[in-house]
Amino acid sequence: MGRFLQFPSQLMLSQRGHLFPWVPVCLAVGIGLYFELRIEPAMWVLWLCLAVSPLALLWTRYGAVVGPLVCLMVLTAFGFGLAGMRAHQVASPVLDFRxxxxxxxxxxxxxxxxxxxxxxxxxxxxxxxxxxxxxxxxxxxxxxxxxxxxxxxxxxxxxxxxxxxxxxxxxxxxxxxxxxxxxxxxxxxxxxxxxxxxxxxxxxxxLWLFKARMWLSARVQSQLEGETGTFAAALMAGERSGMSQETIKALRETNLAHLIAISGLHMGLVAGFVYASLRYGLLLLPWTRHSGHVRKYAAFGALLAAAGYLALSGGSIATQRAFIMAAAGLTALMLDRRVLSLRSVAMAAVVVLLIRPEALLSPGFQMSFAATTALVAVFSAMAARQVRLPGWLGAVASVVISSAVAGAATGPVGMAHFNQIATYGLLANLVSVPVMGLVVVPMGVLAALLMPFGLDWIALKIMGLGLDWILFVAHRVAEWDGAVRPVVSPDPWVLPVVALAGLMLCLWHGRGRWTGLVPLAVAVVAWSQTQRPDILIADTGTLVGMMTPEGRALSRDRGAGFIADTWLENDGRGGDQIGAALLWPESPLKRVAEAQLPQIGVMHIQGKTGAKQVSRCARDQVVVSSVELTLTGGCTLFDPMTLRRTGSVALYLEEGGPRIVTDAEKTGRRLWHPAREKRALKLAKNQ
CATH class of the missing domain: 2.40.50 (OB fold (Dihydrolipoamide Acetyltransferase, E2P))
Known part of the structure; x- marks a missing residue:
């Protein structure tokens, strides 16, 4: 029994010195708990969660086992209160009518x-x-x-x-x-x-910063035409409004979309290029060559360049994370201190979550930190084992390993949010990322330096050649058969379990890290068994989707296109709205579209013309209407009045009868949802 009680103590002692990377994880747990609530917590609860945070400073007094556990709970509570306070801070009027x-x-x-x-x-x-x-x-x-x-x-x-x-x-x-x-x-x-x-x-x-970004974007596009110019503007000024959806889609389908999202790759290349240029430049000057502070001067210049790039790029979550990590490394270099990479990642995550707790829910935050954490963990493990390859072989291996590790880390996040996997993404990255590092980013920095002299066109033309190659790769690879495979949307709890597995594998030290494979296996099995709704109803009443053996059948072949595309993507079967409408048993061109499932019938009434054609319905029918109407017959009716209370609706056909799930049940009464009536979750039925 004594040995059993000693196990937790030994476990926590084995992690001493490696616990700081878990600080943002605890904050994220608290933030996630806040967003998962169905009822908005009272303000006194939020203040209480923030008030207990000073206890985290005293955690060392509680011993090696209890101390970290107390700290974990306090940080989780702080994250909960932080997210709630942020939600109240940004409160502003929302239009509640058309x-x-x-x-x-x-x-x-x-x-x-x-x-x-x-x-x-x-x-x-x-x-x-x-x-x-x-x-x-x-x-x-x-x-x-x-x-x-x-x-x-x-x-x-x-x-x-x-x-x-x-x-x-x-x-x-x-x-x-x-x-x-x-x-x-x-x-x-x-x-x-x-x-x-x-x-x-x-x-x-x-708005001087926004104006500066738009001026830089216009300047770049005046030198580089077409998609090349808009791509360059996205990289240098973070301004993507000129990029066509076709190009963005091609980049996403080849796993190259991270090249337009200014992140660690771009920030690291900019800071590294400026640092190397300044260092070698200062070594050429006789009055600085022997000063002994050349590296510090170069690091300071690189830090200023990184800060300028952060400001001009728009400051997305990925860019903020990259800047914080670069700033930590460059500052440590100036202070002659050692940089612990995982701590830098954790520091960046803490800063981002403190400023914008809601960022936790965004794909950008999740993919950025997943890729960075995995890369740092893998390369740290390789360095600890002194795994090195000579010459050009090492450079090639680094690119391959980086692309593979980043792809594996971000793959589940991308599949969960975007319902697709890029089959040839690794290949596309292997032939594109080196061009980005060797040509595009250095020429972009050089163009910024030459811009005051009107000579930026020289560097931009060379930069354009590299961007043309990347665009060529994206469009060509995206055309290959099987370049994109659809993926079904998982249940909401699956992705957090995958994240837990990844954090165990990357952050835990010792053999215990391999326990992360258990939640990973659970998540994979659960994802493969995902059950999609048999019937989906849009919150506007303008579209109905019914699952068939061939895929989801839609009640309309046009209109509500965003909703239709999202449903089809979440089903993981691909296709488009026109093809899905052809699966509907009767022509979706009619104002009244009907269909029959084993347990229930479905009727979709479109517009006032369709409403005039129907006066009765059957008890075992679900009727959806885009206009308000009254029917006799006892069916379950979803018209605009009902849907305003319920939001979108999903029906699952089970042995005991249809199970109805509404968006109102899932989201509850939160700050960002309009007040619903007390009986908002009770479905309206006509008798």
Whole structure:
């Protein structure tokens, strides 16, 4: 019995000196718990969680076993309170009705929608006949139709006539919650316009960093035309609005999308190139050659370059993580200190989570830290075992190992979020990443240095050759048969279990790390047994999807395209909306689309014309309507009034009868969801 009690103590003592990387893990657990709640916690609970955080400073007094456990619980509570406070801090009005009218605002961001339309994000919003206290802080509008105002600039005050509504919920229960995502961006309404955008006032003071980014983007694209120029602008200024969806899709399908997401690769190459250039340059000068501080001067210059790159690139999560790690390494170099790589990764994660706890839920955060943690762990293990290869063989092996390890680490995250796996991603990276490191990034830095003299075109032309090669590889490989394989969306708990397995394998020291294979095996089995809903209903009532042996059949062949594409991707079977509509038993072109499953019938009524054709329904039918209506017959009805309370709906056909799951049940009553009636989760049934 005594030996049994000694085991936890020996286990924790074996990890002494290696526990700091678990600090962001504990924070992440607390943040994740907050977002998984169905009821918003009271403010006093959040304050209590933050108030206990000083106990973490005293954890060493509790011994080698109890101390770390106390610290774990305190950090988890702190993460919980931190996420809750952040959610309250960013609170702003959300539009709770459909608005059509004049919209005035200042342009603070520009990007492209999934349909390749330019989108403007506006602040200082003014809506016609709208109380300022209820007006959203920010709105985002997609520009369709012929636009007379073709050159929007940062800071311009514009006016337009737009259709707006509050951010939509998940397209299926348990799916990506856009309302929550928009809440933390203070985005209170989204919509579109088909009329020209008019300029009210040219850009004034403020937004200087955004203006600098857009100026740099325009400068680069004036020297490099087409997709090459937009690719270069994305790398140098973090401005992707010019990139077409076709190119982004090709990069994603070949696992090269990380090349346009400014991350550790780019930051490391920029900092490394500047450091090496400054160091060798200072060695050539007689008055600095023998000073003994050449490395420190070079490191300081590289740190300034990295900070400038962070600012100009837009400061995404991956870029923040990369900068913090680079800054830690360069600072340690200036102070003649040793850098512990996993601690640098952990430090970067802590900083990002403290600033933006909601970043934990984003694919960018998950993929960035998964890749970096795995790479550091693998190369640290190789260094400890003195695994080295001579000359060019070592360089080639490093590229292969880096691509393979990063791909394996980010693969589950990419498959869970994007429902696909790039079959030839490793090959595409092997022939593209060296070009990025040897040609593209060095020429980009050189172009920035030559820009004040008007000679940046020299470096940009060479940079363009490297980008042309990467684009060629992406488009050519994406055309190969089987380049992309669809993957079914897993249950929400599967990805956290995979993350736990990966953290055990990377962070735990000793043979105990191999216990991480157990949760990994559990996750793989659970993922392979994922059950998809037999029936899906959009929260707008405009689309119904029914699972058949050939795949999901859709009640419409056009309209609600984003919802349709998401459903088909989550099913992991591929295909498009038109092909899925052909699987519907009757023509989806009719205003009333009907289908029969073993336990239940499905009827989808579209528009007022379809509603006039139906007055009765059967008790064993599920009726979905895009307009409000009244039926007799006792069926289960989902019309706009009901769907406003339930959100999207999923039905599972089980032996005891259909099991209905709603988005309202999954999300609960949170800050980012409008207040629902007390009986919101009870389905409406007509008698």
């Amino acid at each position: 608005y059509y009218g004049a919209v005035e605002g200042r342009i603070v961001a520009m990007d492209r929608s999934s349909s390749d339309a330019v989108r403007l994000t506006l602040d200082r919003v003014v809506l016609e006949r709208m109380d300022p206290s209820r007006t959203p802080t920010r709105v985002r509008v997609s520009l369709h139709g012929q636009q007379g105002f073709s050159d929007p600039r940062p800071g311009d005050v514009v006016i337009l006539t737009a259709h707006l509504s509050g951010p939509g919920g998940a397209v299926e229960p348990g799916g990506f919650d856009f309302r929550r995502h928009a809440w933390f961006q203070r985005l209170g309404a989204v919509g579109y316009t088909r009329t020209p955008v008019l300029l009210l006032e040219k850009a004034g003071e403020g």
